[in-house]
Amino acid sequence: MVKMKNWIQTHLPTRRRLIQLYAALLYNAQLKGYVTGQIYTGGSKALCVPGLNCYSCPGAVGACPLGALQNALASSGNRAPYYVLGILLLFGITLGRTICGYLCPMGLIQELLHKLPTPKLKKNRVTRVLSYLKYVILAVFVVAIPLWYALQKFPVPAFCKYICPAGTFEGAIGLLANPANEATFSMLNILFTRKFIIMVLIFGASVFIFRAFCRFLCPLGAIYGLFSKINLVGVKVEESKCTHCGLCTGHCQMDIRHVGDHECIHCGGCIDACPTGAITFRAGNITLRRREVEEAPRKKTLTRYRTIAGAVALAVLVGLLVYFNAPETQASPTPTETTAQTASPTETAGPAQTTSEPTVLPETLPTGSEVGMLAPDFTAPLYGGGTFTLSRDGLGKVTVINFWATWCTPCVAELPHFDRLAQAYGDQIQVLAIHSELITDDVDAYLAGFDYSIPFAQDPGGLIESFGGSTMLPQTVVLDENGVIVYNQVGSVTYEVLESLVAPLLED
């Protein structure tokens, strides 16, 4: 019986593991997103979570600080990235790399993979040197590339795009795994293949190397590591008790040189390894944890505090889970219903919304967003003045509609293709680029920097939804001369693809 009790005690998850699981669940509290395949679009996403957690994950209820930083730097031509820098500063001073040890879902995934019983590659001098690679990645992929392209008004979150395994695993695979996003597969190509291989290699390496991604590649860990000398919460060494025996660094699986340095994730593994009890886990002057043998006299008090803290944490989690997973009060509108709303001039609120022209589209086909359906009529205000009404300006011509935004990398990359298409086919086709209704204050300035000939409109509100879109950009819709949808896809298009869509319609 005693043996069994001991076995259970030694195999129970540690408090740190429970906190890691708690944080992962808290960051991804919208569990219904995994069922619907839709990401959360509520206001809590304006807040960055401390750990690396992709905000395109169907469950995510907060923003990824690293993604937000790259996008803020990529948009720094419009406004200084104060908010994200301030958030990172506050996280850094308060917790530093304690976040890596306790609050990062990527860290949790890697530690669980490392639990698999295989031979392990231990830290050595070369891994110590390799641990500086993440600073190179921070400088090049998170800072240099987004800033250079910000100067060209071309937002490029390079780390997200080329490396981030959290984005591939939680965002891309999280969305693709849901049958509701089946159409998304059609946009996958080299980018996904490369990122998928990188993700497999990182996860594979994590089985054999402790926290391979955190130690060598993670730029967020590099940022938090900069606060190692001043972070408030974490392991601290009492110099008067330290004998410099080196057992703490010897037991640590990270590439630390001493406890609490920029590589230390403050996991507290060294606390019990220290023979003199010099290491404690502290928040400022308050000692949160010390060696087990020294904890014994105040075990009862600690247990009481921990029970209260656990109960509060559990209540918060349950509350948030209920809040984020509560059923919608309104059923989501069907495409036809949405269409009707958008087509109605009285119900579309926009900055320069005007009354739409009476519809002259054929009414023999159902109106909707799918191929073969009649496109919903709409009126949208144009940048530079005037309005565009589909039934007035598009009917009788092949119409190409592109939904885009200044802050969307593939959108701005493909705009020249639409412009070239309009120039190549002249009056035979109508091309319209519709900017997202979100963040519209920089569109005029953006367009002033280019010499595009196509008309640019602004989504007056809900227009992209009427074409079956939701949270993914870019989206391209091609209509034949009768206003019937012949192509409606989310994802980037090339000029060749556009031409292959338009040319047959003109031949007919």
Place this chain on the structure above:
Amino acid sequence: MTALRKILKILLTVGILALCAALCFQAADIYRVGNAPENFSAPGVRIEPVYSRQIAGDRLTALLPLFWTAGILAAAGLIVEAAGKPEKGRALRFPEDVLRGMKSRISELPGEAQREERRRKAVYLAALAVSAVCLILSLWFLLDGRNFAGTDLEHTVGQLLLRVGPWVALSLAAWSAAVVYGGRSAEREIALLKTLPREKEAPPAKEPGRGRTYLRLALYALGIVLVAAGAANGGLRDVLVKAINICTECIGLG
């Protein structure tokens, strides 16, 4: 039990490596097939998309035996690990770290140890010089805006890897060589210092000053001001908009 553990470890290692290799191969092969000339009706226009749920499903189904094998091996390995005595990891003490502790108790190093230390420092300085040269050569590329002109990111990142990657690798290699030498040198120095009598106890610990607290407070104030300024200038809304919309390229979709 130990033999069984070892066998399971080896089998699981093989299983995981095979699974990773197979997943990478399947992804690369889907890409190859999707971009083969036969799949293009015109330049740049594919007949079938590169990926589809059907294609991905078929490829993953082909890997099911491998998934099952690796899964069963992992489960067996975990059960055997849990049933047996937990393996205690041996503390891995680097000579450099041990040496630092030893030196804290020695007031004056013997001549030979000083020479060893000087040699080690010279090697580290050489590595630093190599890194500095590599940094300059990397900055040569990174600070030239022409290298980041245009929207062909594939080309830019390719050039970045070709033109900066080797310098980063060289710098890391130089430091790796230096620290390997440093480790051996530290071992030699430890052997020398071990022959010396223990002179003194560790120096008295310094009382932590208030400087760090003031710095923290200043940074907290700065952080709060930055967040408030960010909320005022639209930065908060920017984060929200990016977070509630999916930029398809940013998560690797395309």
